[in-house]
Amino acid sequence: MCIFCSIINNEIPSYKLYEDDDVLAFLDISQTTFGHTVVIPKKHVTNILECDDETYEKLMKVIKQLATKIYQKTNAKGINILHNANEAAGQTVMHMHYHIIPRYDENDKLNIEFLENPDKNIEKAYELLK
Numbered sequence: 001m002c003i004f005c006s007i008i009n010n011e012i013p014s015y016k017l018y019e020d021d022d023v024l025a026f027l028d029i030s031q032t033t034f035g036h037t038v039v040i041p042k043k044h045v046t047n048i049l050e051c052d053d054e055t056y057e058k059l060m061k062v063i064k065q066l067a068t069k070i071y072q073k074t075n076a077k078g079i080n081i082l083h084n085a086n087e088a089a090g091q092t093v094m095h096m097h098y099h100i101i102p103r104y105d106e107n108d109k110l111n112i113e114f115l116e117n118p119d120k121n122i123e124k125a126y127e128l129l130k
């Protein structure tokens, strides 16, 4: 069974921070930064690419509330909300989840950098996606 479904079913322990009928949040075992949390729907869906709107809306509401609470309680200087969809994007647990990652300083164990693509073709992207 999926590891996050096992957490929902209390078959493996977790540090739960929030729970309602549809959504669960618990501390990420890696604690990439202090307070790093994952928020998941109780319904098993793989990721945003196959999630129904109702589940997604419930999840987003909790993420917003928890992000604010975690930011305030940890005295973080900022916060990243991260969702990895599919292996190509770094998803390792195939049960939809959003990371809430409080940020403190340059020693944080998270490095997100948007580098400029030397081979970019923004006109082509625009024609395809508009």
Ligand code: AMP
Residues within 6 Å of the ligand: 003, 012, 014, 027, 028, 029, 030, 031, 038, 083, 084, 090, 091, 092, 093, 094
């Ligand atoms: P991702 O790479 O986006 O799929 O993230 C999966 C996350 O789940 C990682 O940050 C892991 O540290 C976390 N994780 C895996 N197993 C557990 C667990 N038993 N309890 C809490 N977090 C977990």
Ligand code: ZN
Residues within 6 Å of the ligand: 002, 003, 004, 005, 006, 044, 045, 094, 095
């Ligand atoms: Zn699952």
